[in-house]
Amino acid sequence: MSDQVYDVIIIGSGPAGLTAGIYTSRANLKTLLLAGEKWGGQLMLTTLVENFPGFVDGIQGPDLMMNMRAQAEKMGVEIKEEEAVGVDFSKKPLKVGPYLARAVIIATGAEFKWLGVAGEEKLIGKGVSACATCDAAFFRNKKVVVVGGGDAAMEEALFLTKFASEVTIVHRRDEFRASKIMQDRVKSNEKIKIKFNTQIAELFGEQKLEKVKFTSGEEMAIDGLFVAIGHAPATDLFKEVIELDEKGFVLRKQQVKKYKMMTSIEGVFTAGDVHDHNYKQAITAAGYGCEAALEVEKWLEEK
Amino acid sequence: MAAVHLTRNDFDEKTKTGVVMVDFWATWCGPCRMAGPVIDELSTEYSGKALVAKLDVDAEPEIAGKYGVMSIPTVILFKDGTEIGRQVGFSGKAGYVQLLSKAGI
Structure with a gap:
């Protein structure tokens, strides 16, 4: 010393x-x-x-x-x-x-913060990502989900629309806390769908992410999941x-x-x-x- | 010394024998730009023991696809052409040194 x-x-x-x-x-x-x-x-x-x-x-x-x-x-x-x-x-x-x-x-x-749900950890880098700007290009013409309701989630979703065929934002509350300008951009983007009052229960896939299950029991086939919950x-x-x-x-x-x-x-x-x-x-x-x-x-x- | 950049023309040839660590990266990825200088350092430090190289996923999407790279930076360690380990996300120098130790060096 x-x-x-x-x-x-x-x-x-x-x-x-x-x-x-x-x-x-x-x-x-x-x-x-x-x-x-x-x-x-x-x-x-x-x-x-x-x-x-x-x-x-x-x-x-x-x-x-x-x-x-x-x-x-x-x-x-x-x-x-x-x-x-x-x-x-x-x-x-x-x-x-x-x-x-x-x-x-x-x-x-x-x-x-990661979601902490089953299947998440082993799929990091295999479809589960913390960084849309790093990884979006790997999801050209793919279906992706963004989790979160703040500015970061909005930014990730908007960025992903340049590559992905469909972007779904999943948020646990009934409204976003993102700034109005970011919300407006998201809501006026045709590629983006929004699911309020929805939480992720589990992620499935072996070699790569294939499917997400929500707490409602509903399932959705996806290729990518971007976490932005803060x-x-x-x-x-x-x-x-x-x-x-x-x-x-x-x-x-x-x-x-x-x-x-x-x-x-x-x-x-x-x-x-x-x-x-x-x-x-x-x-x-x-x-x-x-x-x-x-x-x-x-x-x-x-x- | 900066790490060598691999392309589709020499990827198989360069990874076929010995210990080779490849950093899959792109210019638009912040953490990749943090990893860049560390990879360069390692290429000098491991000179003679391992080839430490980079692969631009924008220029060579087929190779990234072939190895299932869906997140960058991803660093893959090859021994005699076979993958023996990978590190997803920037792990700092220590993480890469640990990865290289899997090849017994």
Whole structure:
């Protein structure tokens, strides 16, 4: 273990973590960012991002993240494609795996949620997918189902219509929670059918996905199933270490009152989808990353 | 050194003997672009022990179809032309190293 103490360690490499890094590095704070091997966060699985300001014609999610990373590195952020393993926030300096820091920003975002139904796991990569933008082209003229009711599900369904012959969106509620513009696009697309109040019970197929059974007992022959039921905060690492809410989101406890991004432990801040259960946008995550970074800067100054 | 790109013209020839790991990928796939540099690294590190190569599924859909690739990135490990393992989804370098260990290297 090296004795080097960073000013700040950022855990996470989505818009929140990388924005925080750009700000802390620019403020001359020695910054280590633990990106994880699968870096870049949820935007790495998207296509065109139309609502991130500054890109008139939109920008591809992976391009946006590669640019953010390049910008952070240019500013001097040290990025390691390592997972954070084990944290010790019980004493100063704070410890993240083998690394030491005066402050920490938790920006681990959220993890993909699978359905957890019978047959799903063994069919991943054989018709069951988490990423329409990656896999849609394998379903040319095929029948596919998208599960979910948010913007991600709408985007996946719309993207799939470029390839598949028929796209059915299956949602457990009687309405979508997606933004109106995305819902309108889905509802006006002739290739898309919608099944509300429907849940998946089981998936069937040996070499590849062949059939889905709904909880109603109804069955449907399909070639592909795309899961887009959302994400859960990636906080396993912090259980019993900092205070989380009942759903596992990091709580902003403002251990020192004026720092609104501080967690239940002094010097540990948070940013992005790991604490935000309201907005979950690339731009809000980036905004939170900026707030956390500015607060770290100020807090370190006052120490 | 960047990993070699296989095509329909040399796929069978190149995978026929020895240990060959092929990364099925496409430009429009975010996780594939994360995997790309890792595959390049591995091709250098395993030089002499295994051929680590890439296959663009856009350019060669028939080969992807032949091996039942329906999700990318998918990395398939061949030994003397026979598939002995595959990794679906980007697994990080560690995942690919583990896959290669199935060939005894």
